Amino acid sequence: MNATLSALHVYPVKSCAALAPREAQVETRGLAHDRRWMIVDANGKFVTGREFSRMPLIRVAPDAHGLVFDAPGMQPLAVATPSPDRARRTVEVWGATVGALAADAAARAWLSRFLGQPADLVYMDAAARRAVDESYAEPGDEVSFADGFPVLLISQAALDQLNGKLAQPIPMLRFRPNLVVDGVAPHAEDGWTRIRVGEVEFDVVKPCTRCVFTTVDPERGERDPAGEPLRTLITYRRTPKGVTFGQNLIPRGAGTIRLGDTVAVLA
Numbered sequence: 617m618n619a620t621l622s623a624l625h626v627y628p629v630k631s632c633a634a635l636a637p638r639e640a641q642v643e644t645r646g647l648a649h650d651r652r653w654m655i656v657d658a659n660g661k662f663v664t665g666r667e668f669s670r671m672p673l674i675r676v677a678p679d680a681h682g683l684v685f686d687a688p689g690m691q692p693l694a695v696a697t698p699s700p701d702r703a704r705r706t707v708e709v710w711g712a713t714v715g716a717l718a719a720d721a722a723a724r725a726w727l728s729r730f731l732g733q734p735a736d737l738v739y740m741d742a743a744a745r746r747a748v749d750e751s752y753a754e755p756g757d758e759v760s761f762a763d764g765f766p767v768l769l770i771s772q773a774a775l776d777q778l779n780g781k782l783a784q785p786i787p788m789l790r791f792r793p794n795l796v797v798d799g800v801a802p803h804a805e806d807g808w809t810r811i812r813v814g815e816v817e818f819d820v821v822k823p824c825t826r827c828v829f830t831t832v833d834p835e836r837g838e839r840d841p842a843g844e845p846l847r848t849l850i851t852y853r854r855t856p857k858g859v860t861f862g863q864n865l866i867p868r869g870a871g872t873i874r875l876g877d878t879v880a881v882l883a
Contacts, residue, residue, distance in 0.1 A: 619804075619879040621813055622772055623788065623796035628683060629653040629737075630709075630761045631664040632674040633834065634789055639874040642816045642867050645740075645758045646766035647794055649678065654709065654716070654761040655727055658734040662709040662761070665829045668731055672789075672834035685723070687730050695723045698739050707738050709761055714746050748866065752821040757866055765864035768824055769795040769805055774861065777802040781848050789834050790845065791826070793862055797879050805863045814877035817868040823860035826853075830861075 625634045630651045641648040655663050655671070665671040676683045682697040698717035705718045716738035727735040740746070740761055748757040749764060759766050770793040779785035788796055795813065797805070808820040826849065831840045849859045 617800060617881070619797050619799040619881070621795060621873060621875055621877040621879055622798035623793075624873070624875060625789070625792070625794055625796075626650045627792065628676045628678065629655065629674065630662065631655070631668075631671040631829075632676060633672055634792070635676075635678075639872055640794075641872055642767075642870055644756075644766070644867060644870070645760045646762060646867070650794060651760040651762045652740045653683065653719075654707065654738055654740070655731075656705075656707050656736050656738055658736075660705060660707040660736075662707065663731075663735065665832050666827060669832045669839050670731065670837040672832060673837040674727075674730065685726060690726065690730055693722060693726045695719055695737065698741075700741055700743065704744075705736075705738055709746070710763060712746050714740065714744050714761075716740055716744050752864075753866065765821065766867055767795060767818060767865040768793045768862055769797060769811075769818075769820075769865055770862035771800050771803060771805050772796055772798045773800060773802040773804070778845055778848065778861075781852075782844060784844075786845055787834070790830050790832070791824075791861055792829075795865075795873075799879075806860075808863065808881050808883070810868075810881075810883040811865075812878075812880045812882055814871065814873045815869075816871040816873055817882065818865040819868055820863050821866055822864045823855070823857075824862040824864055825858040826861050 624640050627634050674687045682695045684694050686692045702717050704715040707716050719737035723737040748759050775788050853859050
């Protein structure tokens, strides 16, 4: 096996557009800058592309002070990273509560206009803690605003196999992975329990259960009218716990990973 890291994706704002760096720093909570920001409703509950298919059209570019937001029909908006002494807001993501920092009123107005309903932006700084599900974690494991785990990995061959079954191929970003691995068989990752990417080790802890967000085209911000790829995935990737595609990882170290790094299966 000659497995290599063929793509890296970071999503600064949960459910919004991806960045594709050539390298990324691995931290306890996942890749640096990945899902450290989140959009919430008026009650502080997270909102995602499951409810608002236009969210992947929101593009963000990091700058020295925070992020610059852009989206179709909107003027770009620079949003500063909130200072640690800013008021915290209790927000909810998948049943977990986090004391996050609220962004400024301009971000609230911009997002509310684009989404067509009241929305706010919050930031997870070092003091905002969210534990990984203890059923899969070790003491001290943390996660960002990602759905449940710090890192998501998918083999390129898994997507290639799926696309061979679809009338219209889809991009990997439908599945929003952080790491894409080439040089292995389709879904080889299902049999892994520990890997090393470059010099950083990860536990492979749980299959990723897929939802309706996979039917959202990130380029158009619209759902697939035929319900793909879920309709096809159900025919060969259904398990008692749902349709799975990709594996969730927990870092067991820190360091920089780069495109082309060797992916070694340790167990």
